[in-house]
Amino acid sequence: MVEGVAWVAVDWGTSNLRVWGLDRSGEIRAEASSAKGMARLDRDGFEPALLALIGDWLPAGRPTPVLACGMVGARQGWVEVPYRQVPCTPVALEQVGRPPTRDPRLQVMIVGGLSQAAPADVMRGEETQIAGLLLDRPGFDGVLCLPGTHTKWARVQGGEIVAFHSVMTGELFALLAQQSVLRHSLDGDGWDDAEFARAVSETVAEPAGFIGRLFSVRAEALLAGLTAAGARARLSGLLIGAELAATQAYWKDEAELTLVGNGAQAAHYAEALRALGRTPATADGTLVTLAGLRAAWQQLTKDLA
Incomplete structure (x- = not known):
């Protein structure tokens, strides 16, 4: 068990998964990574891939917030989060994805990406x-x-x-x-x-x-x-x-x-x-x-x- 982890930051790309356990002041208490990027997972594989890295950080009896960005919010990801269209500020939290989880220790939230109408383009x-x-x-x-x-x-x-x-x-x-x-x-x-x-x-x-x-x-x-x-x-x-x-x-x-x-x-x-x-x-x-x-x-x- 890692002491002092108040929330978990997640960068989930196409190829790789990186996670950091942070305390209430934002200091890193633990970090880990794997090659379980979005491209290697089906929808049922996201929660196990995440727990494989952070399961030992999570206290029993209460959910730990997990804030993720990247391809985890894509159509092929854990749950699709709508895009915001440019021009716009990089991050706004009007819409946050909340995938269902089986483990009661998890409270997952996913930041949405951006889109461009012409020429058509997207980023997460x-x-x-x-x-x-x-x-x-x-x-x-x-x-x-x-x-x-x-x-x-x-x-x-x-x-x-x-x-x-x-x-x-x-x-x-x-x-x-x-x-x-x-x-x-x-x-x-x-x-x-x-x-x-x-x-x-x-x-x-x-x-x-x-x-x-x-x-x-x-x-x-x-x-x-x-x-x-x-x-x-x-x-x-x-x-x-x-x-x-x-x-x-x-x-x-x-x-x-x-x-x-x-x-x-x-x-x-x-x-x-x-x-x-x-x-x-x-x-x-x-x-x-x-x-x-x-x-x-x-x-x-x-x-x-």
Whole structure:
């Protein structure tokens, strides 16, 4: 049993589940994660996946509030929570999803996502990250890039998200690396910075040739000794380069450009942007997610008081 957990913050994405047990002052008492993202679960699997991580944190005899954001509120998630349409503030709690639970120790609430009518687009989870970033930078006026399974580019003005664009780069990389013929050339570890930068620059300069360059990953491995590290970096560079070519209206001329994320994927986006003459500011994705969930929790407790 973990002492002092007053509520649980949850970031439930397509690929991963992250949870934090917080006390009444918002300090972290426990944290855990798993690969049980929305894509791996049916509707009956969400409660067991959550309890596998937080069951030992929950006291008997009373429900513990759990506040979640992300794909857990999607149509394929635990319960569908309606979208709010941009332009709007990142998070508002007029509608909160409340999925039924079997375990009496759980009281689950899910923050809704955002939608855009034209061009049609949706986000779930990133709105909470943006809310957390704006707590620290309330005057932010520019573009945010949030890498993930489906990377988001969001234009923010006056405390509102006014437009955004989703790109399936992360999912495409996973599909090609695991299920296409290219997987035979990516069987190994490592990374080749020069190969990545070259692939980014080539694709941004000539995006129409992107589809034809993909098979070169396999061909060069067979004929020219391209290593697994080089092949992995090349495939990533081709995909991120194609994304950057398609999203230049968001990043090319914006004075304020911030990259929100952690780990290797965010580092690759930063490297690609630098190769194209942009040096984005950075924000820790975990910290802003928690900040956004804390702010939503404070608003909820005020509303419930």
